[in-house]
Amino acid sequence: MEKVHVEVNRCKGCGLCVEFCPRHCLELAAELNAIGYHPARNHDAEKCTSCALCADMCPEGAITIHRKKRSKSA
Amino acid sequence: MRDEDIAVVEEMECVFSRPEALTDKAFHYCPGCTHGIVHRLVAEMIDEFKLMDRTVGVCPVGCSVLMYDYFECDMIEASHGRAPAVATAVKRTDPNRFVFTYQGDGDLASIGMAETVHAAARGDRITIFFINNGIYGMTGGQMAPTTLIGQRATTSPSGRDERLTGAPIGICELLSSLKGVAYLARVPLTSPKNLKDARKHMRKAIRAQLEDKGLGLVEFLSTCPVQWKMEPIAAMKHIDENVVKVFPPGVFVDCVGDLQK
Ligand SMILES: Cc1ncc(C[n+]2csc(CCOP(=O)(O)OP(=O)(O)O)c2C)c(N)n1
Ligand code: SF4
Ligand code: SF4
Ligand code: SF4
Numbered sequence: 001m002e003k004v005h006v007e008v009n010r011c012k013g014c015g016l017c018v019e020f021c022p023r024h025c026l027e028l029a030a031e032l033n034a035i036g037y038h039p040a041r042n043h044d045a046e047k048c049t050s051c052a053l054c055a056d057m058c059p060e061g062a063i064t065i066h067r068k069k070r071s072k073s074a
Numbered sequence: 075m076r077d078e079d080i081a082v083v084e085e086m087e088c089v090f091s092r093p094e095a096l097t098d099k100a101f102h103y104c105p106g107c108t109h110g111i112v113h114r115l116v117a118e119m120i121d122e123f124k125l126m127d128r129t130v131g132v133c134p135v136g137c138s139v140l141m142y143d144y145f146e147c148d149m150i151e152a153s154h155g156r157a158p159a160v161a162t163a164v165k166r167t168d169p170n171r172f173v174f175t176y177q178g179d180g181d182l183a184s185i186g187m188a189e190t191v192h193a194a195a196r197g198d199r200i201t202i203f204f205i206n207n208g209i210y211g212m213t214g215g216q217m218a219p220t221t222l223i224g225q226r227a228t229t230s231p232s233g234r235d236e237r238l239t240g241a242p243i244g245i246c247e248l249l250s251s252l253k254g255v256a257y258l259a260r261v262p263l264t265s266p267k268n269l270k271d272a273r274k275h276m277r278k279a280i281r282a283q284l285e286d287k288g289l290g291l292v293e294f295l296s297t298c299p300v301q302w303k304m305e306p307i308a309a310m311k312h313i314d315e316n317v318v319k320v321f322p323p324g325v326f327v328d329c330v331g332d333l334q335k
Contacts, residue, residue, distance in 0.1 A: 001086045014106030014299075014306045020266060037105065052090040053266040059110030060101055065090035 001066050003050045004042040010062035013037035017054035017063060023047045026054055093117035095126055099143050106306020108263045108296040109138050109205065113145075115269070116176065116203060119276050120147060123284070125172045130164050132157040134186075136178035137211040155186020158193035161200040165283075172283065174201040179220040180210040183245055187219075190245070197254025197288040201279050204245060204291055206260075206321065207298040215301035219243040222320055227301075242320055246293055250326040256288030257281075258327035262295035262318055264310040271323075278330045287329050295321055 004026070006017075011033060017040050018026045025044035033039045040063075042048055050067030095117035103109045120129055129147035133139060135154035142149035152160040157175035165173045182190050182204050193200065209227055210216040217227040217234055220242050224233040246260045259275040262268050272294065279290030295317050297309035304312060 003086075010100055012105035016106055016306055016310075019307045035100075050089060055090040056266045056269055057111070059103065059105075059107055059114075061092045061096060061110065061114050063090070064088065064092070066086040067089050069085040069087045 011039035095120035104300040132175040134177040134181040158189040202291040207296040246326040256329040257290040260293040
């Protein structure tokens, strides 16, 4: 499962998530989505910390964030 | 605990998703418009306070006129500027409801100024979310009472002239003298840190109503990238560099207090 899931056809390519990602791992795609915008995508999942700052700044509610669950085991 | 005791299992948990109080419908706002951010914050609050079943939202006239499509709770459409009067009626008829209005600066500070001031003076137990983007967005970028001096609008093409149209109205400054107001704060929507502050203010503005203290209002310094003719990121920088000088963020009234830990 991806850490950052951008609902592609909800995205309006405003770039706010790209600007506010502290790890610089988002970019706007060259291709257009169904509503005519360049959607955001996570190009460097390794660097992403699942901090969700991108999702917080998204005016479209287009981003869902997952992170690895840390569980204790014996 | 020793490090060896923690094994990182490749199981994923969701840490951020759309609030339940939002419908699935895509917002109609322009790219980068902060109306969408405030919608999500309001919905988060309805979820957090578990208010869905007893919330009535009152929509404005302005770009957010269709916001009833985006919320799962009950919503009423008020005529331009009259949302606080409609909210007052709902709250007084059924005090168990959580009643909020969502209003732009043209709606709240221009045509609806009387309703705003009198609801605040009466201390009606309603919560107002006030979107100050300094312009009339929906109708094509006319000057608002909150437009900055020198700012160009379609009705102030060479920049707002104070001699001709007066100085911007600070709603928080204006309402802070009224005894009916229990919580009043202003916050820019320009960074994740500021959104955190916005949530703190919203919680208190909601508690002002739920704890029967008085009217709560949060003013959001918002962007209108299209009518400002700025890119979304530049619009946020403009707020941080210029708008906050005229509309300083902060808490103006707090009769709510902090929750006991
Ligand atoms: C009684 C009445 N007068 C005027 C209008 C035209 N009108 C529609 S929206 C609006 C201003 C909206 O500006 P604002 O409240 O700042 O909201 P925004 O669109 O910027 O979100 C005006 C004057 C109207 N719909 N009804
Ligand atoms: S979750 Fe954090 S690190 Fe990952 S893309 Fe979003 S802002 Fe960047
Ligand atoms: S903030 Fe949201 S709408 Fe804007 S580019 Fe990123 S995902 Fe798309
Ligand atoms: S006109 Fe302005 S306030 Fe209205 S949706 Fe567009 S950017 Fe937002």
